[in-house]
Amino acid sequence: QVQLEESGGGLVQAGGSLRLSCAASGRTGSSYGMGWFRQAPGKEREIVAAISWSGSSTYYAASVKGRFTISRDNAKNTVYLQMNSLKPEDTAVYYCAARGGSGLSMQSRGPDYWGQGTQVTVSS
Numbered sequence: 325q326v327q328l329e330e331s332g333g334g335l336v337q338a339g340g341s342l343r344l345s346c347a348a349s350g351r352t353g354s355s356y357g358m359g360w361f362r363q364a365p366g367k368e369r370e371i372v373a374a375i376s377w378s379g380s381s382t383y384y385a386a387s388v389k390g391r392f393t394i395s396r397d398n399a400k401n402t403v404y405l406q407m408n409s410l411k412p413e414d415t416a417v418y419y420c421a422a423r424g425g426s427g428l429s430m431q432s433r434g435p436d437y438w439g440q441g442t443q444v445t446v447s448s
Contacts, residue, residue, distance in 0.1 A: 326350045326437045328420045333442030336410055340446070344405040346420030346439055355426040358396055358403040359383075359435065362416035362444075369419070373405060377426040388414075410446045417441040 332344040344360065359374035373394040374383040382394055391410075396403040403420065421435030 326356065326422050328422060328437055328439035330418065330420045330439045330442040333418060333444045335445045335447065338410060338412055338446055338448050340410050341406070341408045342410065342444060344407070344418055344420075344442060344444075346403045346405075348401040348403070348422060354424060356422045356424055357426070357428055357430050358394075359421045359423070359430040360394065360403075360405045361419045361421055361435075362414075363419070363441075364413075364416040367416075371431050372418070374428055374430040375403065376428040381428040383428055383431050407444070410444075412446045412448045414444065415446050416444060418444050 327349045328346055330346050336342050355377040357376050360372040361369050362372050363369040372385050375394045375396055379396050391408050393406040419441045420439035422437040423430045423435045
């Protein structure tokens with residue numbers, strides 16, 4: 325089992341920046357791909373970004389490409405999501421996720437583990 329805990333959410337004005345963090349604990353000795361999803365009110369949960377175990381491969385949703393950056397520090401068992409140029413439509417609960425394996429497959433096969441979520445609100 326892997327436990328995931330997000331932090332860094334909050335309220336920011338449009339055009340601003342936030343950095344989300346996700347600390348993993350439990351069976352972190354295995355290889356895991358990591359990712360971020362989000363769910364806005366009344367909408368389905370969608371993937372935002374994903375990163376492979378080594379960090380050499382990344383995936384971004386078209387809506388965030390060029391504005392968000394995913395990274396990880398395996399020594400700290402932590403994954404980050406740097407969000408720049410935020411827009412009101414980025415408002416959502418952001419969830420950290422993990423999937424076993426060294427590759428990048430979360431966008432197609434979904435995660436094995438979820439965090440509890442952190443609220444991001446972007447005001448216009």
